[in-house]
Amino acid sequence: MTMNCLTRVTLAAALSLSALGAQAAEVEWRLSHWLPATHPIQPQGIEPWAESIKEASGGRINITIFPAQQLGAAPDHYDMARDGIADVTYVNPGYQAGRFPIASLIEIPFQVTNATDGAAAMHEWYAQYAEKEMPDVKVCMMNPHDPGAFHSKTPIHVPADVSGMNVRPANATIARFVSLLGGSSVQVSAPEAREALSKGVADAMTFPWNSVYLFGIDQILHQHLDMPFYASLQTLLISKASYEALPDDLKTVIDDHCTPEWSKTFSTGWADWEAAGRQKMIDSPDHTLYEPTDDEIALWREAAAPLLDSWKKDVTAKGYDADAIYQSYMDTLEKYGVKY
Incomplete structure (x- = not known):
């Protein structure tokens, strides 16, 4: 009888843990980009970034990736973050001529020698102007490609x-x-x-x-x-509404993943791949x-x-x-x- 009772208790505990593990994340975000899923920015940049956020948040933030313009056309991705169509978007500011004149300085030839430390430098520099030029979103990362x-x-x-x-x-x-x-x-x-x-x-x-x-x-x-x-600049942007809806501890997780160091890490795999x-x-x-x-x-x-x-x-x-x-x-x- 004692053994049966113990077995029932153990089984109930196991089922409880299983149910807990199967629960959805506290925050479900959608990340949209316009490149094919086979492009190196997804497996070498976006996926490791999203997985690091999931780990740092203890599984409370889950980011699902939608590549290849599934949620919208490439030039629309800034407005998609602004309007909350996606929580995170991958944006080429140069696709909308004249809209982001400060950021377009990065596009002028003969200025930067590489895309890795270059990404970190661009991040530190543009952070001074992001709130003025892109006030509708949270600018998370800068991602130039290897010089073209x-x-x-x-x-x-x-x-x-x-x-x-x-x-x-x-x-x-x-x-x-x-x-x-x-x-x-x-x-x-x-x-x-x-x-x-x-x-x-x-x-x-x-x-x-x-x-x-x-x-x-x-x-x-x-x-x-x-x-x-x-160099052509890409940026990773976050919907302000999605960010502001987070509790403070999860905002800190996101902030820790929107740094010059992360811009460099995010850019390195693609840069090496392009150079090859x-x-x-x-x-x-x-x-x-x-x-x-x-x-x-x-x-x-x-x-x-x-x-x-x-x-x-x-x-x-x-x-x-x-x-x-x-x-x-x-x-x-x-x-x-x-x-x-």
Whole structure:
């Protein structure tokens, strides 16, 4: 009788623990991004970040990931966080030209040498301005890709070669650069780029190296300018309503996962993966990489110079001190050892 009683008690306790373990998390968040689930930013950036939050919160916060524009189009992801369509969104600010002029400074060529310490520097710098420029959301992380290059159907060696070309630019700043060079911009998101190129709507694009393979663009573009000259910024944003609804201890968990150190960690896997694509092309007989001479690099730098003047004009028009913001960015890049 005692044994039966003990057995019933043990069984009841086991069932109770099982039920507790099966309970839903206290907070269920949805994270939306527009890249395919196979893109390295998901397994090497987003998933480890979400898992770390789950662990740090003792399982109280669970984040479900929705890739490939399942919840909305790529250019809409800022507004999706603002409006609570998703709790966390992955945003390319450059997809909406002119909306975030301070952040667009990051997109100007010849400023940052890598995407890892560069991400930490960008995070520290932009934290001064995030509440002013993106007041509707909580800016959590900065995520530049490994510096990208020109990829084209016909060779591009000097700025004059872009004249007359239709180019899919990485962001609004590069679109402006293409226009300065006499080319025309084909404004499509990364997932739509292959179709534009295959249909002849675009002749070239700016892109990081291994993503050329990921999106199947290596089958269309075989000429590559071997010069890492620009970075495209992505940000991880959190709905303010979702964040404010958290108890204080869980807000602390989120705050601890929205730091310059996390921006670097979040960016490292993708940066390493992209860099490997360049060597893959070097080893391939199907691709030609052209390394510009010092004189040709000087031509590219000269051609890009008006972008900074234009950026200062745009930022000043919004009521900001453009010179002070620019100097702050340069100082922060230098502090992290990533100034071009």
